[in-house]
Amino acid sequence: MLDKFQPLSVLIQNHVNDGDQIALEGFTHLIPFEAGHEIIRQGKKDLTLIRMTPDLIYDQLIGMGLVKKVIFSWGGNPGVGSLHRLREAVEKGIPTPLEIEEHSHAAMACAYQAGASGLPFAVLRGYTGTDLAKENTEYIKWVTCPFTGEQFAAIRSIKPDVGIIHAQQADKKGNVKIWGITGVQKEVVYASKKVLVTVEEVVDELDTQNQGVVIPHWLVTGIALAPKGAHPSYAMGYYKRDNSFYKQWDEISRSQASFEEWMNAHVLSKSLKRVL
Amino acid sequence: MEYSKEEMMIITASRLLHNGEVCFVGIGLPSTACNLARLTHAPDIVLIYESGTIDTKPHILPLSIGDDILAETASTVVSVPEIFNYWLQGGKVDVGFLGGAQIDKFGNINSTVIGSYKKPKVRLPGAGGAPEIASNAKRTFVIMKHNSRAFVDKVDFITSAGYLSGGDEREKLGIPGEGPQFIITDMGILRPNPETKEFELTSIHPGVSIQEVKDNTGWNLKISENLMVTEEPSFEYLEILRDLQKRTSIAHSQSQK
Numbered sequence: 419m420l421d422k423f424q425p426l427s428v429l430i431q432n433h434v435n436d437g438d439q440i441a442l443e444g445f446t447h448l449i450p451f452e453a454g455h456e457i458i459r460q461g462k463k464d465l466t467l468i469r470m471t472p473d474l475i476y477d478q479l480i481g482m483g484l485v486k487k488v489i490f491s492w493g494g495n496p497g498v499g500s501l502h503r504l505r506e507a508v509e510k511g512i513p514t515p516l517e518i519e520e521h522s523h524a525a526m527a528c529a530y531q532a533g534a535s536g537l538p539f540a541v542l543r544g545y546t547g548t549d550l551a552k553e554n555t556e557y558i559k560w561v562t563c564p565f566t567g568e569q570f571a572a573i574r575s576i577k578p579d580v581g582i583i584h585a586q587q588a589d590k591k592g593n594v595k596i597w598g599i600t601g602v603q604k605e606v607v608y609a610s611k612k613v614l615v616t617v618e619e620v621v622d623e624l625d626t627q628n629q630g631v632v633i634p635h636w637l638v639t640g641i642a643l644a645p646k647g648a649h650p651s652y653a654m655g656y657y658k659r660d661n662s663f664y665k666q667w668d669e670i671s672r673s674q675a676s677f678e679e680w681m682n683a684h685v686l687s688k689s690l691k692r693v694l
Numbered sequence: 695m696e697y698s699k700e701e702m703m704i705i706t707a708s709r710l711l712h713n714g715e716v717c718f719v720g721i722g723l724p725s726t727a728c729n730l731a732r733l734t735h736a737p738d739i740v741l742i743y744e745s746g747t748i749d750t751k752p753h754i755l756p757l758s759i760g761d762d763i764l765a766e767t768a769s770t771v772v773s774v775p776e777i778f779n780y781w782l783q784g785g786k787v788d789v790g791f792l793g794g795a796q797i798d799k800f801g802n803i804n805s806t807v808i809g810s811y812k813k814p815k816v817r818l819p820g821a822g823g824a825p826e827i828a829s830n831a832k833r834t835f836v837i838m839k840h841n842s843r844a845f846v847d848k849v850d851f852i853t854s855a856g857y858l859s860g861g862d863e864r865e866k867l868g869i870p871g872e873g874p875q876f877i878i879t880d881m882g883i884l885r886p887n888p889e890t891k892e893f894e895l896t897s898i899h900p901g902v903s904i905q906e907v908k909d910n911t912g913w914n915l916k917i918s919e920n921l922m923v924t925e926e927p928s929f930e931y932l933e934i935l936r937d938l939q940k941r942t943s944i945a946h947s948q949s950q951k
Contacts (some may be wrong), residue, residue: 446760494819
């Protein structure tokens with residue numbers, strides 16, 4: 419096995435630093451929960467977390483007090499309600515105050531594309547008349563089309579220090595394959611300075627005949643094997659989304675105390691020793 | 695057959711969708727109404743969710759916009775930039791179907807904060823795909839439960855533009871879509887006045903009084919001269935809706951450890 423493959427704990431230790439801008443992406447599907455848990459266990463702090471839909475994994479990182487800022491476009495528990503740890507951090511500064519940089523989905527997708535394309539900003543036909551644009555003039559600005567004279571919203575590009583994704587498969591060389599809902603995974607990989615990947619399975623050879631996204635090995639900084647590494651999110655072809663857990667999270671996360679109790683029992687106490 | 699106010703609302707909303715339309719679907723009530731339409735009078739409606747699933751035909755309702763059931767039953771799955779840029783911004787969506795926490799008399803929707811933005815009383819999940827659905831879909835429909843906390847004179851925060859401050863302001867700003875056409879509630883249907891764009895009650899559900907609707911609306915609600923009474927839900931629609939919700943609730947309570 420080439421040295422691109424490392425235990426997850428080693429990858430996080432070597433490549434995630436306090437104060438980094440980190441994007442753990444995956445649009446509902448393939449959310450890198452296990453990588454997020456390893457960041458929590460290693461206590462990396464002062465993080466700026468980037469993600470379109472923060473989801474439970476960012477609720478956990480925020481609730482542990484490791485996050486100073488979150489860049490996002492929809493911060494709820496889909497179909498269930500609020501992300502209580504995120505909400506309490508914003509409303510009351512519990513456990514620590516949280517700065518937010520807020521976008522719409524379209525704007526954030528475009529910001530990743532601009533980052534991936536080596537551009538400083540992206541343009542979109544949206545935001546007109548909205549208060550998000552009025553409140554956030556620091557990173558939502560207006561530009562005039564040089565051809566038609568129309569006004570468009572301009573969004574600062576996103577270029578994370580570390581992009582982290584979970585995927586179904588890698589081959590032994592470190593090429594990665596994703597299928598199903600591919601969200602902004604490709605964009606975050608292309609936009610990030612360093613790329614860490616966890617995978618369900620390492621295979622001799624990727625099947626590149628069927629549809630899917632293949633990320634070539636030379637764009638990947640490091641890979642760790644992490645079966646079920648997206649649970650309670652899901653990995654198409656491997657396991658389903660645990661909607662029942664997403665519903666249970668509402669109760670678990672409602673108070674800082676019940677949240678910490680759960681984290682102690684299910685995340686912090688587990689030592690992670692995954693070796694290929 | 696007895697039915698609940700929520701069933702009335704969902705069935706009324708589903709009836710407004712036409713077969714063959716391309717519909718960008720929000721999670722929750724919009725998703726329920728759109729799938730009910732697909733399972734009844736509109737089998738060829740094209741449902742798109744913001745996770746990139748196109749022409750999906752789930753047999754249970756998704757809990758989130760990216761549930762596996764949506765991907766497994768879609769004609770194709772595209773990336774998130776593609777769904778927003780090529781489909782929505784590219785003008786390939788007929789109807790955007792939204793919900794929200796607050797809506798005002800000009801159909802502006804708030805799903806961001808109650809109170810001030812910098813010091814919110816209640817921090818809500820935020821924009822997601824809604825602002826661009828509201829501006830880029832050819833038409834939008836809104837479905838929300840009717841009460842005076844949600845139906846306000848002026849929203850605390852405009853997450854998604856309706857007709858802004860009314861009249862032709864939306865058009866003047868060059869927003870491509872026509873804007874909200876219907877607000878479907880558990881009490882009736884509201885439609886924009888063609889001139890002022892203020893939402894008025896155009897249809898009232900059976901058993902609801904005009905006073906009751908007014909009491910639950912935070913502005914001085916005008917009643918259309920041609921006020922209709924909404925058609926009652928049929929036995930068939932109620933059965934199909936209840937089956938769908940039952941299957942869904944069983945599926946969502948199963949742990950996938």
